[in-house]
Amino acid sequence: MxxxxxxxxxxxxxxxxxxxxxxxxxxxxxxxxxxxxxxxxxxxxxxxxxxxxxxxxxxxxxxxxxxxxxxxxxxxxxxxxxxxxxxxxxxxxxxxxxxxxxxxxxxxxxxxxxxxxxxxxxxxxxxxxxxxxxxxxxxxxxxxxxDSEHNAVFQCLDRTAPRSVRKIILTASGGPFRQASLDQMRAITPAQAVAHPNWSMGAKISVDSATMMNKGLELIEAFHLFPVRADQLDVLVHAQSVVHSMVEYVDGSVLAQLGTPDMRTPIAYALAWPERMETPCEALDLARIGRLDFEAPDPVRFPALALARDALIAGGARPAILNAANEVAVAAFLAGRVGFLEIAAIVADTLARYEPAAPDSLDAVLAIDAEARAYAGERVKDCVL
Ligand code: NAD
Ligand code: MG
The missing domain is CATH 3.40.50.720 (NAD(P)-binding Rossmann-like Domain)
Known part of the structure; x- marks a missing residue:
């Protein structure tokens, strides 16, 4: 028990x-x-x-x-x-x-x-x-x-030989606006943004998925979970959400974890680990799916990805500021106070205006979080919808 x-x-x-x-x-x-x-x-x-x-x-x-x-x-x-x-x-x-x-x-x-x-x-x-x-x-x-991507990587990692990992490749669905133009993205409503094509999730992560900030946050998450440098972390758009992530090894082998997009699979893996347990998740039927598509993410329409990667590389307080500003911006978007494309702009401006020292305790992180929220809140007020 x-x-x-x-x-x-x-x-x-x-x-x-x-x-x-x-x-x-x-x-x-x-x-x-x-x-x-x-x-x-x-x-x-x-x-x-x-x-x-x-x-x-x-x-x-x-x-x-x-x-x-x-x-x-x-x-x-x-x-x-x-x-x-x-x-x-x-x-x-x-x-x-x-x-x-x-x-x-x-x-x-x-x-x-x-x-x-x-x-x-x-x-x-x-x-x-x-x-x-x-x-x-x-x-x-x-x-x-x-998190399904990190759970996939965890399943594919050879824990006996961490140095033989060349790359971790996080897959991204690309969200509901993967193919939308910047003009279309300007007019996106909260209801459109929370309607994810593959996953049923809470409102905040659904918006993060639509801006691709979710994948940016996941780059930082992966950096802390796995023994790799930031430059060993890649993002690949894969609209079907069947391949949940991959690990590439120095010998050229690439291991991936696949499954239907249902969070009960990664949750069950964590719940039963180091064993496995049955779930009611639909079995993967690759013949019915027929093909798996992959493409590089578009940095122009999804600037949140680069913001997150830069915060990861800079380190210190940057990831905490990125996260706090994003939470404020997403809440403002969901409340109808700022436009969809403003989310990344608010995060970028908050990062540009606030440069505290690196936190060394949870209290220091919480203080930075509070201060970054205040900056982002001011920036939200400048937006008129
Ligand atoms: P959700 O909004 O559906 O649920 C959030 C939960 O947190 C609720 O139980 C809510 O009551 C509680 N909560 C909210 N604010 C709180 C507060 N101030 N104090 C205490 N409790 C509070 O969110 P979710 O989609 O289940 O996501 C939860 C977390 O898991 C997020 O960090 C998300 O990024 C991550 N995640 C979610 C999914 C998914 O499929 N939903 C996948 C991967 C990762
Ligand atoms: Mg995820």
Whole structure:
């Protein structure tokens, strides 16, 4: 029996994780489930899986959570600190599936508690990669990548010979506007941007996928997860999302992981690792798919990729600023306050205006994150839609 905690249990990744756990109730015991403020979804899930604790980050939701859990044995808790406490309750396996920098402290708490942390919350590695990987090492915590590309690379990596890796090639679907012109991209609405052709995901990552900032964040994520230099990381557009990423070796071999685009496959790999478990995912039918297409990403229509690569190469505070500015810009776009093409422009301007020293602790990362958000917020105000 494995004890599990899910941070961000009501989201897209959190729900897929619950789906797998509920299919094998004899294998898992649920310690804690957390959410931001979706009380009814959180309470229903916590009751279904007999969680010990259910936590809402928004303290104002405590009473309604208590009400929703009335008559069950699930304990209701609330507040940001309570989310971190849930991460410290000592589960064998913790899914980190909070979206954005809101996940930084809970991920750190989980890493410090030991056990295995399955990481979907890529922003934690982008903003605080050095601090997070150092904490994992110091506490002998196993960090397993859930992001489908990184999970694919993890599956293809020959851990006995890291020096024989020539390149890691992250595939990208190219998002819903892979073939759109810049003129068309100017007029994109939030509803169009969140409608991803292959994956069903939360709103923020769907917009990131449409700007390709998602792949930029994933370059930085890969740099922290795998023993490679920035110049060994490539991006390849692959519209079908069948090949989830590849590792090229010095002898010319290229290993890839393939599958239908369903997050339950990488989540299951992290959940059962080092073994494997059954999933209800549709089997891959290559004869029906017929062909697999690949193309280089277009740097002109997708400037976010170069912004992220530059931030990765420059290092220091740049990735945290990139991430914070992107979160502000995406939220403003989803709220209808800035246009689609402004997202990358806001990130570029924030990076140009703010140059703090490299952070050496989680608190320093959080301070940079807050300051970068203020700069980006000012820049958002300059945009008139
Ligand atoms: P989502 O928006 O569907 O869910 C986010 C979860 O985080 C929810 O449970 C929400 O309640 C919680 N949350 C939001 N704000 C919070 C806050 N301030 N404090 C505490 N909890 C908060 O997002 P998602 O699509 O499931 O993505 C989650 C993470 O996984 C993101 O970092 C994303 O980049 C990554 N990821 C997602 C997918 C996918 O297929 N959805 C794939 C790869 C990586
Ligand atoms: Mg991904």
């Amino acid at each position: 494995k004890s599990v905690t899910i941070l961000g249990a009501t989201g897209s990744v959190g729900s897929s994780t619950l789906d797998l756990i509920e299919r094998s109730p004899e294998q898992f015991e649920v310690v804690a489930l957390t959410a931001n403020r979706d009380v009814s979804k959180l309470a229903a899930a916590a009751i279904r899986v007999s969680a010990k604790v259910a936590v809402v980050a928004d303290a104002a939701c405590l009473d309604s959570l208590r009400e929703a859990l009335a008559g069950s044995d699930v304990e209701a808790r609330a507040g940001e600190e309570a989310v971190c406490e849930a991460a410290r309750m000592g589960a064998d396996w913790t899914m980190a599936a909070i979206v954005g920098t809101a996940g930084l402290k809970p991920v750190m708490a989980a890493l410090e508690a030991g056990g295995t942390v399955a990481l979907a919350n890529k922003e934690a590695l982008v903003s605080a990669g050095d601090v997070m990987t150092a904490a994992a090492k110091a506490h002998a915590t196993t960090l397993l990548p859930v």
